[in-house]
Amino acid sequence: MTNAARPSPIAWLIAPAGLLFVLFFVLPFAVMTAMSFYSGNPVTNPNAFLTTRHYERFLFDTAGIFHEALWSTLRIGLVTTIVSLLIGYPLAHWMARMQSRLGHALVLMAVIAPMLTGIVVRTFAWMTILQDKGVINTTLMQWGLIEKPLPLMYNEFGTIVALVHIYVPFMVLTLTGVIGRIDERLEQAARSLGAGRLRAFVEVTLPLSLPGILAGSLLVFALSISAYVTPSLMGGTDVLTLPMLIAQQVGTSFNPNFAGALGVILLLVSLAIVVAYNRILARLAGGQGMA
Amino acid sequence: MSAAPNRRPFDAGRAAYLALNALLLGFLLLPIAIVLVFALNPTPYISFPPVGVSLRWFEKFFTNAEFMNALWLSLWVATVVLVLSIVIGAACALALARGSLPGRAVLTAFFMSPLMVPAILTGLALFQAYLLSGIGRPVWGLIAAHTLVAVPYVIRTTLAVLHNFDRRIEEAAAVLGASPVRVFFEVTLPLIRPGVFAGGVFAFIVSFDQFPVSLFLVVPKGETLPVVLFNYMKFDLDGAIAAASMVSILLALSVVLVLERLIGLKAYVKL
Numbered sequence: 001m002t003n004a005a006r007p008s009p010i011a012w013l014i015a016p017a018g019l020l021f022v023l024f025f026v027l028p029f030a031v032m033t034a035m036s037f038y039s040g041n042p043v044t045n046p047n048a049f050l051t052t053r054h055y056e057r058f059l060f061d062t063a064g065i066f067h068e069a070l071w072s073t074l075r076i077g078l079v080t081t082i083v084s085l086l087i088g089y090p091l092a093h094w095m096a097r098m099q100s101r102l103g104h105a106l107v108l109m110a111v112i113a114p115m116l117t118g119i120v121v122r123t124f125a126w127m128t129i130l131q132d133k134g135v136i137n138t139t140l141m142q143w144g145l146i147e148k149p150l151p152l153m154y155n156e157f158g159t160i161v162a163l164v165h166i167y168v169p170f171m172v173l174t175l176t177g178v179i180g181r182i183d184e185r186l187e188q189a190a191r192s193l194g195a196g197r198l199r200a201f202v203e204v205t206l207p208l209s210l211p212g213i214l215a216g217s218l219l220v221f222a223l224s225i226s227a228y229v230t231p232s233l234m235g236g237t238d239v240l241t242l243p244m245l246i247a248q249q250v251g252t253s254f255n256p257n258f259a260g261a262l263g264v265i266l267l268l269v270s271l272a273i274v275v276a277y278n279r280i281l282a283r284l285a286g287g288q289g290m291a
Numbered sequence: 292m293s294a295a296p297n298r299r300p301f302d303a304g305r306a307a308y309l310a311l312n313a314l315l316l317g318f319l320l321l322p323i324a325i326v327l328v329f330a331l332n333p334t335p336y337i338s339f340p341p342v343g344v345s346l347r348w349f350e351k352f353f354t355n356a357e358f359m360n361a362l363w364l365s366l367w368v369a370t371v372v373l374v375l376s377i378v379i380g381a382a383c384a385l386a387l388a389r390g391s392l393p394g395r396a397v398l399t400a401f402f403m404s405p406l407m408v409p410a411i412l413t414g415l416a417l418f419q420a421y422l423l424s425g426i427g428r429p430v431w432g433l434i435a436a437h438t439l440v441a442v443p444y445v446i447r448t449t450l451a452v453l454h455n456f457d458r459r460i461e462e463a464a465a466v467l468g469a470s471p472v473r474v475f476f477e478v479t480l481p482l483i484r485p486g487v488f489a490g491g492v493f494a495f496i497v498s499f500d501q502f503p504v505s506l507f508l509v510v511p512k513g514e515t516l517p518v519v520l521f522n523y524m525k526f527d528l529d530g531a532i533a534a535a536s537m538v539s540i541l542l543a544l545s546v547v548l549v550l551e552r553l554i555g556l557k558a559y560v561k562l
Contacts, residue, residue: 011390017383017402017442024439025405028416035419043423087315094312110316116543117323118500120517121536124524125322128329131528135325138340165322197304226409229502233524243411243503250507256419263415267408274407 029267036260054261065240070265073241076156077225080163084220085213087164088171092212093205095172096179115169119229126162126234127153154236162230167223171216178212179205218277222270242266323540330533348530349537358535360512361519365499368430368515372437372498377491379438380445381483387446388453389479403447405440410503413440418507433508433515437498444497445490452486492546499542 035041036055040048058066091111098104114122129135130152137149152158182205190200228243235241242262249259333345352358386392387399405413417436421428460482464474502517509518520535 006391007393008389008391011386011392013382014386014390014392014398016379017386017446020379020435020439020442021402024417024420024435025413028413028420029408031420031423032412032416035423041423043425087318090308090311091315094308107316110320112547113544114319114323116496116500116547117536117540118517118543119502120500120520120524121326121539122322124520124528124532124536125326127524127528128325128533129322165318168319222407222409226411226503228411228506229521233521243409246411246415247506250415250418256422259415260419263412267412270407270409 032260032263035257036264038257040257054258055265057258058261058265066245069240069242069245070269072156072239073225073243073266074269076160076163076231076239076241077221079160080167080224081217081221083160083164084168084171085217088168088175088216089213091168092172092175093179095176097184111169111172114165119166119227122166123162123230123233126158126165130158130161130234153234155238156235158234159231159239162234163224163227166227166230167220170219170223174216174219175209175212178215179209182208214277218273222273225270225273226266242269326533326536326540329530330537332530332533334530348534351531352534352538355531357519358516358531361514361516362538364430364513365516368434368437369495369498371434372441373491373495375434375438376441376445376494377487380442380490380494381449381487383442384446384449384453384486385479385483388450399446399450403443406443410440410501411506414504414507417504421508428508428510428513430513433505436504436508437501438494440501440504441494441497444493445487448490448493449483449486452483456482492549495546496543500539 037050037052038048039051039053042048061067091107095104095107095111098107127134131137132149132153134152136152137146140146141149152161186208187200187204190204191197195203225241226243227241228247231239231241232244232247235244243266246259246262246266249255249262328341330348331344331346332341333343333347334341383402387395387402392398414436417432418428421432426432461474461478464478465471469477500517501515502521505515505518509515514522516535516539520532524532
């Protein structure tokens with residue numbers, strides 16, 4: 001491969017970022033991977049030996065919790081993604097098609113505001129709403145609609161509700177960009193040719209926004225399978241996800257080697273998703289270019 | 292939809308569309324409003340409906356040494372991260388956009404990758420590296436970790452501005468006799484400032500609200516505010532958490548308003 005232009009002196013400005021990333025990103029992940037193949041800490045413990053036993057422990061899962069944790073991580077991620085899409089799409093469509101600049105700015109503020117609120121705070125907000133003495137249960141009981149509180153929290157349901165709330169803005173922002181770039185005249189043309197509004201949307205706008213749907217879903221899925229705060233606060237003892245398992249290994253079991261192996265597994269799963277979706281996106285973009 | 296005249300007979304489809312969106316906006320905003328209600332509600336546990344207005348939870352938050360230490364640590368770390376990531380990120384973006392580097396696309400993707408890797412794993416990997424190298428868990432280690440996840444935001448917003456602006460402005464300055472150094476300081480730098488600032492705001496908020504990266508890197512008594520709140524919430528759900536939440540929401544909001552004042556919201560969203 002030949003490079004037409006030689007790097008200019010400005011290229012040196014990359015050095016600080018390069019150093020930061022090598023020391024605090026590449027190296028640590030290499031260390032984590034190496035640790036996952038050791039029986040102990042190879043620096044302090046001279047008897048530590050190379051082993052694949054941490055991966056075997058996960059693979060054979062004699063305790064019967066690891067596969068379940070992986071499965072519930074993926075299940076929660078998938079449901080969160082689908083619900084986020086169902087909630088995010090109408091909002092994104094509304095924003096992308098809004099004529100009024102002020103209205104657009106206000107909705108944008110409303111979508112961004114939750115993003116600027118930390119995960120811990122937003123999870124707390126949902127705890128106050130969904131717990132037994134929370135907003136929903138108290139109101140329903142006061143109206144006499146239910147006798148005892150509904151189990152809205154400390155289970156997968158509560159976890160997913162809070163996760164959706166946290167990640168919907170990412171979906172909306174991704175989709176708004178894509179829908180905004182679709183020429184509105186295409187939909188108008190379909191309508192003037194006799195298609196109803198719904199049909200024009202389903203047959204024109206929706207298919208054209210597919211890349212945005214995939215990109216937004218990728219983002220939300222990747223974010224929700226790595227969530228820790230929300231499942232551990234909202235899930236109670238009912239929910240155990242891979243990130244929670246990792247934190248347990250570091251915090252209570254103090255087994256950083258096994259935690260490393262779990263980390264490598266989670267990393268591989270999320271990288272596989274990222275690569276797969278990028279492929280789909282690239283193919284879609286290519287197909288559109290040819291059309 | 293575009294030239295929808297105001298005076299059309301009642302349109303049920305349109306009304307349903309608007310009602311649905313209003314509902315969804317409510318879903319996004321109501322939880323935050325509810326936190327405010329609980330922050331002001333005087334009962335000792337979270338209960339609904341509210342019975343009055345008091346500032347006792349704010350008082351509890353601001354007089355609690357543990358909360359205050361954590362708040363100051365978080366503010367201090369976020370400020371250092373803001374400065375570091377602005378400098379490192381803007382320099383990196385300039386190199387990527389103007390440095391004629393080989394493999395630019397790959398490099399850009401590499402510098403964005405902390406956003407693609409699960410944050411809790413970045414925390415875990417750094418924890419392992421610090422453990423193995425025996426440096427313990429110093430505050431600078433936490434700052435380096437936060438800077439790593441904040442720099443991509445600055446790179447992204449700065450790159451967006453660099454792609455948008457007209458290179459001919461720089462060329463004109465050079466043609467008129469400005470040295471490259473002068474072109475950089477008097478033309479390029481002022482032009483990319485909005486992008487850098489926008490990235491800086493992201494950097495501050497990413498650090499201030501950071502939980503997963505901090506989780507394994509903080510020491511007891513040296514925990515950041517989100518970690519302290521998280522640990523508190525596991526056992527206690529009183530109004531102090533709501534008050535703390537309001538304080539961090541107001542902080543984030545004021546940062547955004549300052550940004551809006553400085554450069555306008557549009558530059559902020561155009562990533």
